[in-house]
Amino acid sequence: MKLRPLDDRIVVQPLEAEEKTSGGIVLPDAAKEKPQRGRVISIGSGKLLDDGTRAALSVAKGDEVIFGKYSGNDVKIDGVEYKIMRESDVLAKVVK
Numbered sequence: 001m002k003l004r005p006l007d008d009r010i011v012v013q014p015l016e017a018e019e020k021t022s023g024g025i026v027l028p029d030a031a032k033e034k035p036q037r038g039r040v041i042s043i044g045s046g047k048l049l050d051d052g053t054r055a056a057l058s059v060a061k062g063d064e065v066i067f068g069k070y071s072g073n074d075v076k077i078d079g080v081e082y083k084i085m086r087e088s089d090v091l092a093k094v095v096k
Contacts, residue, residue: 008047012038
């Protein structure tokens with residue numbers, strides 16, 4: 001199944017939470033925080049402006065992004081978790 005978000009929304013697949021701390025301590029499942037990083041799977045066509053044109057999105061398919069802890073809506077499709085959020089919910093792109 002493919003998802004095609006509308007307007008300025010994007011579909012992000014969250015990356016797995018860290019298993020260990022930077023000091024090497026293994027974290028149990030209860031202590032793991034919600035992931036705030038993910039990979040962009042699909043993007044919408046852009047926000048519709050007053051003059052009828054669409055604004056281009058600043059993220060692209062395949063980008064790794066950082067988003068707010070409670071931003072977006074969680075959906076599960078074919079056993080895979082995704083987040084659908086507006087582009088404005090993205091805080092930063094990870095540049096490698």
